[in-house]
Amino acid sequence: MSRSSKRRKMTEGQAAKTAKDEMSKEIQFPNPPTAPATDDDRRKWQGWCEIESEPAFFNSILNKWGVKGTRVQEVLCLDDETLNGLPKPIHGIIFLFRFCDLDEEQEEQEVSNQVWFANQRVQNACASVALLNLVMNIPNVELGKHISRFKDSTKDMSPTERGRAVAEFAFVRQAHNSWARKSDMLYQDLAFKNEFDKAKRYRNRGTKARNNKKKKPEEDDTNGFHFIAFMPASGEIWRMDGMEKQPQKFGSYSDDSWVTQVAAVMQERMALFxxxxxxxxxxxxxKDPLLIAQERLAENIKSLAALEARLDEVQPGWRHFVADGRDQSPIQQQQSLTPKSMSDRGIGGDSGEPRTNGTHSVTNGTAVTAPEPSYPLIGPEPAYGIDSFLIDKACVLTRACHILENDPNLEPSTLLQLHQNLVIDQARLRSAYEAEERSQRDEEERADGRTWDYGPLVREWVRYLAEAEDPDTRRSVLETLIKESEIESP
Structure with a gap:
């Protein structure tokens, strides 16, 4: 080899080493291993952390992806009463179990193009893979900009190619690792290193030793837990297991009967262990319960608006007769409307149009206070996410529609009784929306609290206690640290 060739080869080798060193600097943690993980640590880390089977984490992943209109919740029992009580429609079921190869013989051999399906190509990614295999096949769900583009770019790929694309999709990985603590990351890195070293030792044994000595594989009693998904699509029930080559279909369904069939399969799996x-x-x-609450509230608002428009036609000034006193709450005001009280006030009777006096109406010498103008809702309300589009899309409630369309000569008292019922219903719907909104907000806070890393705090405890010489000092240090931890922890 000539001197110039050697020099060129050395230069290429040095360049490769420099590039490798720069890459190592890019992905290494910028802070000490004992320090809590930062967002930058999580962004640069190439691994995938384990995800607990907690709805808060799954919903947080969906939110970070930009997926809207669907939500995950825990199913505590597989009986009919519990399943029937779930929000409808049910888009899919996620099942967490100890991984095993019981279903290997049942695997489909042909590639199915009826559903979007990706294999799991990296360890611990099963939660995100299960979510993707579900949301990619739910009709009329908003996927968000990044996931929509990913779906379009992978639509013609095989499950293996999609799995590789998922593993390389930093957007999905970073959302998956949102709650990773430094200890989680170091543990996964150590486990990966041990597997790599084990594989390296196996390769170094030599071809002859491997060919001449056949060893029975060791049974692994430490198989990890694994997420798989079930869902209805194209008239079939599908099992989406990223560890299998293809999605498996195991029956047809009608309406929500698929959930009962899947429950039977899961119960059979549970019985084995x-x-x-x-x-x-x-x-x-x-479907997102908050979205369901919004739609029901929009139906109520549209029904009230239609009913009030009819009341304006048959009984102008009716609004002055729907309350008894300024000191009542809106619900109490509406509950005060009974057919008798309305008849006493001349509504729907022969007494004619009531006389008005400023903000009060006068009927038979009795002043009646008008209701608060902000109650009930009869139009868009940002506080509940209700806009004009949602109201226009809503349907008038069946009972209100029946009365308004089939009986044009209704007495005002009947219309006002229906108005009272709708207002009471609206108060209940608004309370349900607010309760669900609080529940989802609490869930987000619980997910965010998962990032709190107690490792540095525990190490400080141990260090301070080790440095303390007498028992009283140790006790004082411990009490102080406990107080500080209560202040610092979320």
Whole structure:
């Protein structure tokens, strides 16, 4: 080899080493291993952390992806009453179980193009893979900009190619690792290193040793837990397991009967391990309960608006007769409307149009206070996410529609009684919306609290206690640190 060739080869080698060193600097943690993980640590880390079977984490992932209109909740029991009580429609079921190869013989051999399906190509990504395999097949769900583009770019790929694309999709990985603590990251890195070293030792044994000595594979009693998904699509029930080559279909369905069939399959799987004390977990992906509450409230608002328009035609000035006193709450005001009280006030009777006096109406010498103008809602309300588009899309409630369309000569008292019922219903719907909104906000805070890393605090405890010489000092240090931890923790 000539001197110039050697020099060129050395230069290429140095360049490769420099590039490798720069890459190592880019992905290494910028802070000490004992320090809590930062957002920058999570962004640069190339691994995938384990995800607990907690709906808060799954919903947070969906939110970070930009997926809207669907939500995950835990299913505590697989009986009919519990399943029927889930929000409808139920888009899919996520099942957490101890991974095993019981279904290997049942695997489909042909590639199916009826559903979007990706294999799991990296360890611990099963939660995100299960979510993707569900949301990619739910009709009329808003996927968000990044996931929509990913779906379009992978539509012609095989499950293996999609799995590789998921593994390389930093947007999905970073959302998956949102709650990773430094200890989680270091543990996964160590586990990966141990697997790599084990594989390296196996390769170094030599071809002859491997060919001449056949060893029975060791049974692995430490198989990890694994998420798979079930869902209805194209008239079939599908099992989406990223560890299998293809999605598996195991029956047809009608309406919500698919959930009952899937529940039977999961119960059968649970029964196989009933004596081993293995825990299972079931999550349901349903329509977002907050969206359901919005739609029901929009239907109520549209019905009230239609009813009030009819009342304006048949009984002008009716609004002055729907309350008894300024000191009543809106619900109490509406509950005061009974057919008798309305008849006493001349509504729907022969007394004619009531006389008005400023903000009061006068009927038979009795002044009646008008209701608060902000109550009830009869139009868009940002506080409840209700806009004009949602109201226009809503349907007038069946009972209101029947009365308004089929009986044009209704007495005002009947219309006002229906108005009272709708207002009471609206108060209940608004309370349900507010309760669900609080629940989702609390869930987000619980998910965010998962990032709190107690490792540095525990190490400080141990260090201070080790440095303390007498028991009183140790006790004082411990009490102080406990107080500080209560202040610092979320």
């Amino acid at each position: 009933a004596n081993e004390g293995i825990q299972f977990n079931v999550l349901a992906m349903t």
